[in-house]
Amino acid sequence: MSDKMIVIDDLSKWYGSFNVLKHCSTHVDRGEVVVVCGPSGSGKSTLIKCVNALEPFQEGKLFINDVPVHDPKTNLPKLRSQVGMVFQHFELFPHLNVTENLTLAQIKVLGRSKDEALARGLKMLDRVGLTAHKDKFPGQLSGGQQQRVAIARALCMDPHVMLFDEPTSALDPEMVGEVLDVMVDLAKEGMTMMVVTHEMGFARKVANRVIFMDQGEIVEDATKEDFFTQPKSDRAIQFLSKILQH
Amino acid sequence: MSDKMIVIDDLSKWYGSFNVLKHCSTHVDRGEVVVVCGPSGSGKSTLIKCVNALEPFQEGKLFINDVPVHDPKTNLPKLRSQVGMVFQHFELFPHLNVTENLTLAQIKVLGRSKDEALARGLKMLDRVGLTAHKDKFPGQLSGGQQQRVAIARALCMDPHVMLFDEPTSALDPEMVGEVLDVMVDLAKEGMTMMVVTHEMGFARKVANRVIFMDQGEIVEDATKEDFFTQPKSDRAIQFLSKILQH
Amino acid sequence: MNYKWNWGILLEMSPEGQGSYLQMLLSGLSWTLITAACAWVLAFTLGLAIGVVRTLPNRFGRLLGDAYVELFRNIPLLVQLFLWYFVIPELVPRHLGDMIKQMPNASFYTAVLGLGLFMSARVAEQVRSGVLSLPKGQKLAATAMGLTTAQTYRYILLPITLRVMLPPMTSEFLNTIKNTSVALTIGLMELTARARSMQEFSFQVFEAFTVATVLYLVTNLVVTFLMRKLERAVSVPGFLGVSASAVVH
Amino acid sequence: MFSHFDFDVIQRSWVYLFRDGMSFTLTLTGLAALSGIVLGTLIAMMRLSKFTALQKLAAGYVNLIRSLPLVLVIFWFYFLLPYIGQWVTSASRPMTVGAFTSALVTFSLFEAAYFSEIMRAGIQAVPGGQTSAAQALGMRYWQVMVYVVLPQAFRSMMPLLLTQTIVLFQDTSLVYVLSITDFLGAASKVAQRDGRLVEMYLFAALVYFVISFVASLAVKQLQRRLAVA
Amino acid sequence: QELTGTLKKIKETNTITIGHRDASVPFSYYDDKQQVVGYAMDICMAVVDGIKAQLNMPNLQVKLNPVTSATRIPLMANGTIDLECGSTTNNVDRQKQVSFGPSYYLTASRYVYKKGSGITDIASLKGKTVVSTAGSTNIKQVTEANVAQNLNLTILSAKDHPEGFLMVETGRAAAFVMDDIILAGLIGSAKMPGDFEISKDAFSKPEPYGFMIPRDDPAFKKVVDEAAGKLYKSPAMLALHAKWFEKPIPPKGIVLNQPASAELKKAFANPTDNPDPDSYK
Numbered sequence A, B: 001m002s003d004k005m006i007v008i009d010d011l012s013k014w015y016g017s018f019n020v021l022k023h024c025s026t027h028v029d030r031g032e033v034v035v036v037c038g039p040s041g042s043g044k045s046t047l048i049k050c051v052n053a054l055e056p057f058q059e060g061k062l063f064i065n066d067v068p069v070h071d072p073k074t075n076l077p078k079l080r081s082q083v084g085m086v087f088q089h090f091e092l093f094p095h096l097n098v099t100e101n102l103t104l105a106q107i108k109v110l111g112r113s114k115d116e117a118l119a120r121g122l123k124m125l126d127r128v129g130l131t132a133h134k135d136k137f138p139g140q141l142s143g144g145q146q147q148r149v150a151i152a153r154a155l156c157m158d159p160h161v162m163l164f165d166e167p168t169s170a171l172d173p174e175m176v177g178e179v180l181d182v183m184v185d186l187a188k189e190g191m192t193m194m195v196v197t198h199e200m201g202f203a204r205k206v207a208n209r210v211i212f213m214d215q216g217e218i219v220e221d222a223t224k225e226d227f228f229t230q231p232k233s234d235r236a237i238q239f240l241s242k243i244l245q246h
Numbered sequence C: 001m002n003y004k005w006n007w008g009i010l011l012e013m014s015p016e017g018q019g020s021y022l023q024m025l026l027s028g029l030s031w032t033l034i035t036a037a038c039a040w041v042l043a044f045t046l047g048l049a050i051g052v053v054r055t056l057p058n059r060f061g062r063l064l065g066d067a068y069v070e071l072f073r074n075i076p077l078l079v080q081l082f083l084w085y086f087v088i089p090e091l092v093p094r095h096l097g098d099m100i101k102q103m104p105n106a107s108f109y110t111a112v113l114g115l116g117l118f119m120s121a122r123v124a125e126q127v128r129s130g131v132l133s134l135p136k137g138q139k140l141a142a143t144a145m146g147l148t149t150a151q152t153y154r155y156i157l158l159p160i161t162l163r164v165m166l167p168p169m170t171s172e173f174l175n176t177i178k179n180t181s182v183a184l185t186i187g188l189m190e191l192t193a194r195a196r197s198m199q200e201f202s203f204q205v206f207e208a209f210t211v212a213t214v215l216y217l218v219t220n221l222v223v224t225f226l227m228r229k230l231e232r233a234v235s236v237p238g239f240l241g242v243s244a245s246a247v248v249h
Numbered sequence D: 001m002f003s004h005f006d007f008d009v010i011q012r013s014w015v016y017l018f019r020d021g022m023s024f025t026l027t028l029t030g031l032a033a034l035s036g037i038v039l040g041t042l043i044a045m046m047r048l049s050k051f052t053a054l055q056k057l058a059a060g061y062v063n064l065i066r067s068l069p070l071v072l073v074i075f076w077f078y079f080l081l082p083y084i085g086q087w088v089t090s091a092s093r094p095m096t097v098g099a100f101t102s103a104l105v106t107f108s109l110f111e112a113a114y115f116s117e118i119m120r121a122g123i124q125a126v127p128g129g130q131t132s133a134a135q136a137l138g139m140r141y142w143q144v145m146v147y148v149v150l151p152q153a154f155r156s157m158m159p160l161l162l163t164q165t166i167v168l169f170q171d172t173s174l175v176y177v178l179s180i181t182d183f184l185g186a187a188s189k190v191a192q193r194d195g196r197l198v199e200m201y202l203f204a205a206l207v208y209f210v211i212s213f214v215a216s217l218a219v220k221q222l223q224r225r226l227a228v229a
Numbered sequence E: 001q002e003l004t005g006t007l008k009k010i011k012e013t014n015t016i017t018i019g020h021r022d023a024s025v026p027f028s029y030y031d032d033k034q035q036v037v038g039y040a041m042d043i044c045m046a047v048v049d050g051i052k053a054q055l056n057m058p059n060l061q062v063k064l065n066p067v068t069s070a071t072r073i074p075l076m077a078n079g080t081i082d083l084e085c086g087s088t089t090n091n092v093d094r095q096k097q098v099s100f101g102p103s104y105y106l107t108a109s110r111y112v113y114k115k116g117s118g119i120t121d122i123a124s125l126k127g128k129t130v131v132s133t134a135g136s137t138n139i140k141q142v143t144e145a146n147v148a149q150n151l152n153l154t155i156l157s158a159k160d161h162p163e164g165f166l167m168v169e170t171g172r173a174a175a176f177v178m179d180d181i182i183l184a185g186l187i188g189s190a191k192m193p194g195d196f197e198i199s200k201d202a203f204s205k206p207e208p209y210g211f212m213i214p215r216d217d218p219a220f221k222k223v224v225d226e227a228a229g230k231l232y233k234s235p236a237m238l239a240l241h242a243k244w245f246e247k248p249i250p251p252k253g254i255v256l257n258q259p260a261s262a263e264l265k266k267a268f269a270n271p272t273d274n275p276d277p278d279s280y281k
């Protein structure tokens, strides 16, 4: 067992003839928090989706916890169940109530008993502070609450690593805080995390490293300190100046 | 022929049980430019739509050029043809090209000949500086251009008075200027205008009077000078402080 | 009007000897409902399967699904029934054909099959557009949690789609009921056929068709009412179908 | 397997099939679609008018027609139309209505209920501001409708109207129950006369399929073009 | 004198609409050029000539309207057709709805089946599927016989005669119940005429055919009766009968070979619209 949780090695991907990802290489160590940022359309979402094989890629290698994702023989559903993922639009299942959202995959994928799954689900729900809402349906919750349930849902699976794709960008400003708080706690407890976000406050607070992407390339891959104080590329400088204006 | 172009006398209106306009009274003199402002939902659009009877009202009187709008016997289409109106979302007819947009009502409502209507249309189009675009369809024009065509369309009917309902608020900032310029010219040429807008620069430049509405009431009805330098009501003061921050 | 109304005819014995004309019409209604129900089971299962296949990434399956839908919806139902009734038995080996033809209630089975397949193409189209109208993220989220494609459809996509599809499914079911009347051309004694034979036996055209019309209207109201109840029973608080999730996004 | 089939029967009868049968079917489809769309538009306008009585009347009509099988409606009109004609023209005897007229009236009135639902959606999809703008220019209700709202509604609903017309084209085969010589009627007469059921019904199916399929491809093309514009 | 009813309508519209069949060989059917021909059509044209003479309208337009067994009575009742020339059995029930001109043929309700299918008589049909034409007297007779004799038949209804015959041809039904002369015409035009046989026993006595005319219109009926009667009593009638029943007929030139019976000759000599089969003995 190496200390590298995610290894991305010279990964390239095309949509038809459009080259979305170009020779990307990076890694996320166990317990590390890596923030990915960059302008819209630069390939951040695509990259993070490649990590748990939600998107196939044509070239390069990718390992999670030493399991080769690029290998056709790999049991992808099993691998994915060990990687938590949180989406921009929450993607809770609207026809299931909160408890059912939390337990479905535990039962169907991990084969846990109902009681076991429920216990675990309620524990995670408590962790994001929403125990009181356990019988509600997603449509009855605010955006911030939905996103916290989505995080709890991912945590129920006892993931080795958590992926976040702009978890706060679909939220009204007053709800961003409650979601970031949960994520900061997670990071502090030692969860390995790869987070696409423009919340530089979050990056400053808990990131170990920051990756900056532009036009499908990883342009910058630096420690948080280096990235904010001495970005190397012009594009990153430009991007930072725009983002930090707010 | 009195010198009052619009007289609004104790006008009240309800949507079901909701009282949108409460005992509104004011007037617009011939050649005068009156700006209406106030917070969202205060009833500005409703009031201006009552003026040319696009919205019916339940109580009070309203005269345009001495014609009683509240009288069921009044020929409303004829009356409306003498009142130009410009909308927030332009409302050009998307299936007609610019020239057809300009001539349709002249031909069908005023009974002008095609040639006559075309001559008048092109003259007005020239006035808003868009002659080059006469054969384009609305979808091919920018927002600012569309709004200028909409103003030209209203002017083609030789209106006694022009009503504007937030004519610039759906425009990208860089286009607001070109529309305001046209409106300033109009004002300077002596057109009677009633303008709902938050563009205080425009008000400062050409308004004779400013009306401030809140919760369906006309709270303040003052000369431009008085309104900007010594507003009477707290609500207007609050509103101005917010608006002028920008 | 040169027409002798005679509502009493409804209570007179029909020459079939199995009761009054009214009972004859009611037996027609029951054939209508039985045929429609059986055809619907076929249409719904097949339509669901084919609709799902058309949303899967497998190119070949999609092509096959598309071809199926195009085939069954571009030939008039009446012609399809003729193909099943008159043509197919001639194309299969003789003894099998003869067996099919001598089957008791052959027109019932043919109607169920022909109507079922015809409607399945329309159901498949609804299922496909229903699944595709779901936010893509739902499928991604399910996949990301380790659910297999089958599980994703079984537990996530189909339960949502079916809820969203209930109103269009109601009208497709009503269409199935109405379309059974086309099967009178292959001898199915459903409601319209019964009304027609009542007219032929008794010459009271308008009484016969008025009663049939009323029976269809009542059926329609009852089905609509039941489906509303079902809609309410499976509705999810705070979830108004796709439109609601579209607002969130 | 087709060795004992006689596809020559098609060659022998195709003039009759197309000259008598298909021309009936296509004329009926075309005219019924036109009048159905016009009527449907009027019904849609009634449903959206501010007069409750008109709304109710139109809604009642649409719901009634949509609850009935087309076959039943075809029978109804075939027998009832002469009386309706007598009543409308207040003549002393039932009006003589030919098979074609009867079918045309039936399909126009029947499909109008379906077209009206499409047009209602189309009219509702035109932004309210368009109506306000047209009214503000002094246009009357009919002018607003004819020059501003309906052209936009037609344009956005064109694919659906055409798709419904393809359905109508297929539905016309049901005049078979009245022994009218439409395309299917012609095919089945030849089939029965010459005992060539298999060949003729297969051929009829093929012809209906090709026409409907090509037409629906064309509609898809149009839809794509409208989506771009 | 003042014209009323159908005559008035014919006069005013200058057209008479004739309801015809599309496959009642040899009474009224389409030949290979899609023209309507037949024995009943020929008689009808003589009747139309009589009407022309009576109304003094040499240029009277004749409009043809196809009808089926199921549609002919409603269409006559609702005024779509003025005169129906086909193979319509004149019986008491129908006389409550429509009137008839003088009878021009007598035929009994029999059935056709495939040779070698083990059918010998009505009793041997027990439990089998039979077909008849929707709206015909025959389907009513077989339906009633089914109840009365407990035959346990499945009775299908065909839209028209060829469809009914087809059911037997393709094995969908064991027998097609119809007027025997129609059956003879259908067998004659079949691909394999030798395969079929018409039953000996019948579901009815020989019943008269007549052309339908609107009910309660004595003036019109009088004109029709007179014109038809004149033809029936003339030698031309037997020639006409021979033309359709003893000589080759279109489209395929088959010969039905059914010389006129004594009863029929009697009916020609004394034209009558009596619906009672026994009166023709």
Ligand SMILES: Nc1ncnc2c1ncn2[C@@H]1O[C@H](COP(=O)(O)OP(=O)(O)OP(=O)(O)O)[C@@H](O)[C@H]1O
Pocket (backbone or CB within 6 Å): A015, A018, A020, A038, A039, A040, A041, A042, A043, A044, A045, A046, A047
């Ligand atoms: N299914 C697809 N087919 C074709 N092109 C795609 C597809 N999905 C994404 N793209 C393109 O790939 C590029 C990268 O997309 P991606 O969503 O990864 O960007 P991103 O960095 O996440 O942007 P954002 O900040 O807007 O979410 C974009 O140009 C996008 O248009």
Ligand SMILES: Nc1ncnc2c1ncn2[C@@H]1O[C@H](COP(=O)(O)OP(=O)(O)OP(=O)(O)O)[C@@H](O)[C@H]1O
Pocket (backbone or CB within 6 Å): B015, B018, B020, B038, B039, B040, B041, B042, B043, B044, B045, B046, B047
């Ligand atoms: N058709 C309607 N039915 C019911 N309430 C309405 C209707 N139209 C407007 N209202 C309500 O009337 C009030 C006044 O609306 P109006 O559009 O006149 O406000 P406004 O001052 O123009 O606001 P804004 O600056 O947002 O345009 C609002 O509260 C609005 O919700």
Ligand SMILES: [Mg+2]
Pocket (backbone or CB within 6 Å): A044, A045, A046, A166
């Ligand atoms: Mg993204």
Ligand SMILES: [Mg+2]
Pocket (backbone or CB within 6 Å): B044, B045, B046, B166
């Ligand atoms: Mg407003």
